[in-house]
Amino acid sequence: MLQSKSFAKKTKQGRVIKVVREHYLRDDIYCGATFCKVCDTSAARLSASASATILIVDTNVVLNQIDLLENPKIDDVVVLSVVLEEVRHKNLSVYNRVKALCTNPLRKFFVFSNEHHRDTYVKDMIGESPNDRNDRAIRVAARWYQIHLGESTQILLITNDRENKKRATEEGISAETVESYVKSLGKPDLLDLVVLSSSVDVPMEDVEDLRPSKKKIIYSEHKPMSEVTSGLLHGIYHQGKLRVNRYNPFEAYVGSESISEEIVICGRANMNRAFHGDIVAVELLPQDQWRDGKSLIIDDDDDDEEEVHLVPNSADDVPRFENPVQPTSGSSPPVSSHPPGRVVGIIKRNWHSYCGSLDPMPMPAGNAGVAHALFASKDRRIPKIRIQTRQLGNLLDKRIIVAVDSWDCLSRYPSGHYVLLIENDINSRPFSSQVLACLPPLPWSLSLEDLANSNREDLRHLRVFSVDPPGCRDIDDALHCKPLGNGNFEVGVHIADVTNFVLPGTPLDEEASQRGTSVYLVERRIDMLPKSLTEDICSLCSDVERLSFSVIWELTPDANIVSTRYTKSAIKSCAALSYVEAQARMDDSRLMDPLTTDLRNLNSLAKIMRLRRIKRGALTLASPEVKFQIDTETHDPLDIGMYQIREANQMIEEFMLAANISVAEKILKHFSLCSLLRRHPSPTKEMLEPLLRTAAAVGLDLDVSSSKALADSLDRAVGDDPYFNKLIRILATRCMTQAIYFSSGDLSPSEFSHYGLAAPIYTHFTSPIRRYADVIVHRLLAAALGISRLPPIFMDGPQLTSIADNLNYRHRNAQMASRASVELHTVIFFRNRPTDTEARILKIKSNGFIVFVPKFGIEGPVYLVAKDKGSSDWVVDEAHQKVTKAGTKITYGILQTVRIHMEVVEPQPNRPKLQLTLII
Amino acid sequence: MEYVDSLTGFRLDGRRPNDMRQIRGEIGVVAKADGSALFEMGNTKVIAAVYGPREVQNKGQQINNQALVRCEYSMANFSTGDRTRRPKGDRRSTEISLVIRQTMEACILVHLMPRSQIDIFVQVLQADGGTRSACINAATLALADAGIPMRDLVTSCSAGYLSSTPLLDLNYVEDSAGGPDVTVGILAKTDKVTLLQMDSKLPIDIFENVMQLAIEGCKAIAQYIREVLLENTKLLESRKGL
Amino acid sequence: MVGLSLGEKQFIHGGIAEDLRTDGRKRLHYRPISIETGVIPQANGSARVRLGATDVIVSIKAELGKPSSLQPDKGKVAIFVDCSSTAAPMFEGRGGEELSSELSVALQRCLLGGKSGAGAGIDPSSLVIVEGKVCWDLYIDGLVVSSDGNLLDALGAAIKVALSNTGIPKVTVILGPSPNDQPDVDLSDEEFLQFDTTGVPVIVTLTKVGRHYIADATLEEESQMSSAMSVSLNRHGHICGLTKRGGAGLDPSVVLDMISVAQHVGEQLMSMLDSEIAAAEAAAAQEQ
Known part of the structure; x- marks a missing residue:
């Protein structure tokens, strides 16, 4: 049966079109209850019992x-398609969550297409x-269900x-509010999850006087959307993403x-309830209100300070400050180049769930145990969130997750609700049974069919070996090196054949695509793929036959590529060495066995290749990776040290790079x-500015015109x-x-290049066990060789771009999690272990400087004056990057060595931090 | 944009991937023509009128041993969502006229009517995707109404591939999604393909599935057209008093 | 169309003289009219009128536009007629253009009044939204699907019916920050502006064959005419437009006579159309 829907639409050019759509009504839509006698129950999801x-x-x-x-205690829910559509239009992330609930076979959520069911279709009334x-449609559908299943x-x-x-009850449908239903279930922890509707009569106890009569509007109202849009069009407002300064939450860009x-937003009032990551509309403040900032490591209200952190690996990790120091002596301060503004409207909210803990507070006396607590997120950029809970005792002193609900202009803080309690710092999610069902059963071994496959070469006779960090169990790469009769070498890089087991769709x-990458924390690893794959079936362990994907070159003795071939293969690794072992073998001149000879050959080839790369302009930057030795019982760090890079590391790295480049081509x-x-x-140029300035201060001239020039200057x-x-x-x-990562269809070939490696083209191929990008590249290579068909996802340009974006996002997150883990363990290590050590000054500030501690690979602030005192004692010399105590000869210059004392202090409970102080 | 809802399996208008839109055919809408028909596929409405066989107007084009088949396709000003004045000779109209002419020429027994001319005029009243197919179906009906001898009924249907599913009978929204669009015209009884057009790209094995789906759609339409013609014949019979 | 033989021509002339036409009608009788509204859902208003074998479809679309600087307080209305090739093989390609433009101009004259916009049957001032800046442009498109004479009447009737069926979305205007800017317009889906069609005129064409005039001539009868006159009349019986076609000259008294006959016929036509429109609206309302 056919209905038609029509509505008027306005196109971008301002023309009006009447749009008419067909709408078919069906009578083959079923109710989804397994016990229903009338309907086809093959797609039914609701529970079997009629009770x-x-x-x-x-x-x-x-x-x-x-x-x-999402709480598993709520089940047997029917989600109507009209509800699903409305949710999708209003909030995409909630829609995705509901969708996940509906597709999860463990939860009993059923989607009922009421819009297309003949009996429940509701025609628009004038x-x-x-x-x-929509409300009427919901009621009609509820009524239909009542008639259909009501007896049972x-x-x-x-x-x-x-x-x-009210209308539902009038029509004879049983209806209840969320609170009353949850109360009837009798589970108090569920009640906490219930978000209360914001009504003015909910009393708020806080430091401020928030009695309704005394509530004043703290923030200005957000402008309505239409005004914002027209303001944007006319250039009065500007749209952009809000980035809050991590070191000063009341300052944002x-x-x-x-x-x-970039427009700078200073102060809580000007931020007007915007969160970090929101897309906001900003109005520039009038000229006379343009203040300039000072680059003090200080801010207004709460006591947030700089924290000691890992040395950053790229510009993204570097904490941002305002404009560099201006001389405190002298005339009227110059106008800052960042125009100040204030937020007038929020175009898109970026509210997530946040991890952190509750501010300590006394247990409430009355109110039936409902406490209004303030939640402080670990991420300093997020303001404190007010929540209501009945379980205050349970939650104090623990790490919890809280979601934000709303922030009206009357409240100082946003309101949210508590979601989850987490044990450690990281929420690890186990693999679902659906995922595990895709794995082959253990014990797994190479089968005859695998070998009989004509696409697979049998390379089990080759002397293949792997070199990895000690204790590594997920081995994804192995090499072999065979001298050929003509004086050349056959070198092969064999990568675990993960795509043989992980099939598209x-x-x-x-799941792997969602995770994007394995996350490496100090003590453990959150895997992208299940353990049985990563450590056994795919891992190229020694003395077992395994499937792999190989890149095999013929190289001349001076490492020039004569030919390359790619094939799927079966190998048998004869040794799984650690870097230390491999290095020891190569260094020991007494050893002459074939394995050691191979290692030495590879090493000499690698050295030539590396030299060639450096000549081309590859950068060797210092990333002082920190390594921890953890006590197995207490899980406390025993020792902390810099990661040692040996020749063996560089050898493996060189061949992995070469394999990646060949596959990319x-x-x-x-x-x-x-x-x-x-x-x-x-x-x-802007990004290299700080480096050039620092270099100039110490009399060094760096040429940054190209990567080669920079590499040479650094040398x-x-x-x-x-x-x-x-x-x-490190500064570089x-x-x-x-x-x-990117899709080649999105950019022109000149933009493919990799600056750091000085390679015109690059990809990731060598670690499919821990990176999803490599899985994708394996599939591309298999299709290029004609082994298998390219999955249809590659035809879809925009989807491939979003996959690349997701991978970049996951990679970033994994890095941040890693760094956070290291920082956390650093603090744990130094707790009860105050240490004195040497440090180098990296950056000058007017009240102190930032130092780098080489022994531990960390950097942090050292204050010369107490925070709350004035900064008039010390004078900064911008040009020479020195700070001098006024009237004395005491001066500190950049890159100067100083001695510092490192100690863990706890100014706030549950917030320990590492403090560095100067030893004079 | 999700063209096939992953949760319910329905398309934007509530059809399943291999459901066709509602079709309707009517014969004899233009009284003055020798044969005419109105064909609707969903919201796409097309009128076809056939004049002939008659004397060739332009003696230069006359063919001595067979009939001359001419075809003209035009869209009304109000047929699409935004109203545009359409010049009659624009490229798209010419191309579709050619396509329809070739398709119908293949099935008309032209050697039975030498030195004559058969004109097929197709007018689109509403366009909502699948106009080509609707025109061919309408032309078939109109030719049957005109009593012109044909080898077989030609029917046509389109199919596409969106959200990794083959979809039958795309409407305008699905058509403008930019995915592949396969139009197939077949001779119903003898199962021969007379028209095959596709734009965008598809891997070969998926193309086979999509084409198969379109052919099934054509067969269903042929079934319906046969019923319409049968009804019409019964009506004529009763009018004649048989 | 096949030409008429001498015998046939005589038959037609004779019949008309006897007040008995070939299809049995009296001289001033109209063929049965059938009306359908809303045939084109994509348009704001549409109608299909069948007058015997003549079949015309009219669609009305409204688009946002800028009023002309000469008349800033009025909207714009444009009428286009297209003769489809399905109506007659001679309309193929550019063959129907002459007839199309003739019909368009005649309709414009009858319904839209003169250049200054005075005396228009359809009042364009109801189409203005913001004076001088935003107004509705009404496009009236006629399509002749099948032609068996008397196209002008059929088109006129179809336009009247289509206008009664037309709903223009209500707009709320959002003024831009500065008065010189083009204001933004927000459409409301639910409310519609209905046209008042009581003022819209109908067209009556009288064809002179021999010494008598007939109303609603078929194609064959039209081929025998000496001259024809189309009069556009509104509800009050006032003449809104006049067109004379055909080569033969007419005596002025004959012209006045024809006009009075047309008025008489026009009243009947008007009432018939009004009742049909009301019936159609009632049917549509019931369906809701």
């Missing part, structure tokens, strides 16, 4: 109470608003909308396309529009101080951009 209550939820319940719905019409089960419509509830400098593949040749590659954009930057070169390299590292 369960079936809940029908309305849109606002889904939008506001999604955390409640004069009815869309909201009313109880159907309940859950809605908080008073009008809807908005980078907008419509204005060249399977739950295993979906091959897949680009076959799939020029849909290859997944990796690029490293060259740093811009030449030697002083009498043995650490000097390393320090300069801070200026670099991150390398990112």
